[in-house]
Amino acid sequence: MLKHIRTVAAVALLTVTTYAVGVELNGSHPDTYVVKKGDTLWDISARFLKKPWLWPEIWQANPQVKNPHLIYPGDVLSLAYLDRVTAQPGPRQEAPINAVPLADVEPFLKNLNVVDSFKELPYVVGLEDNRLRATTGQQAYVLGLQDAQSGQRYMVVRPTVQYGQPKPSSDLNLRGDTTAGMGNLWKEFIPTSDRDEFLGYELAKVNVGTLTQVGADATQASILRLEDSGREVRAGDRLVPVQANPYDLQFIPHAPATQPAPGHLRVLAVTDTFTSGGPRDVIAISGGARDGIDNGTVFSIWRSGSHVNDRVTGMPTSRKDDALKAGGNRVSLPDEYAAHAMVFRTFDKVSYALIMEGTKPAKVGYELKHPDAQ
Structure with a gap:
């Protein structure tokens, strides 16, 4: 469930949008601030604003900066006007900073997904030499790929939890089922809710492999050669085709479009x-x-x-x-x-x-x- 993996982050350009609502300045803000490696725009804005999520409202273009949409380590920021932050550009030897530390969220962008169903997906039924776990260079035997072709690449994913209301999450076993009575764990500290709804299954990336042999029919296993040493594969893991899944690397903080109903979001x-x-x-x-x-x-x-x-x-x-x-x-x-x-x-x-x-x-x-x- 939500396994936190630290990786090196990819960094993208940050586009700044300006909004026309009032902001409150933080009375303890410094006159100037030198941007440091590891900063985020949220953290820097907390030095200027009482509500740091409103930084786009005062982060205005500055003619002194070649590209005012990018803030770099070494830039000197100053609160020149009530509604404007100005910047004196520093050396351009580091990557620009983002609204959030991408290293903290990149695994959740790339390696996790939430779906409505998964039991129809092909699944690992056994492993090379009857192993309990398998990793890079070893073979996984899969059912449900008889219509596939050799050479196709698949991502091995593991159903981890079921999300829902009023009980928030339930761990899934090898078969993809929840444990009976597990919802009782939450009764002592989860407030009652008018929502009684299934919300989705979380699928976590485990490995990647190439199909080397296709089973002749539904009773014969296909062979998937594993290529990733990140996590070990086990029986019950599911397969999805490897696809390019675009995701955002640019985040502009803003309030929700509508007021959340009381008790609706938890x-x-x-x-x-x-x-x-x-x-x-x-x-x-x-x-x-x-x-x-x-x-x-x-x-x-x-x-x-x-x-x-x-x-x-x-x-x-x-x-x-x-x-x-x-x-x-x-x-x-x-x-x-x-x-x-x-x-x-x-x-x-x-x-x-x-x-x-x-x-x-x-x-x-x-x-x-x-x-x-x-």
């Missing part, structure tokens, strides 16, 4: 952890293109207010003091802000977002709201 999963994450961690959220979410959409993440006993004026009780539901003479506490996150990969019903900054961990089940929510 954190489904967090990179490398069971329940919580912080800045530079990737999360899966329960909304996508059908909800008007696109790449660059910024949300704030909130802990839903709990419901506690009033121990001063209420009756003595043994009820849980941090309940997920109202009622029972409990007092409802306000929601608590945790972090901001920006979407960088969008599917139909699920999206991946990067936590940009926050004041406390963002956890599975936390609600996503407009970035200006109070």
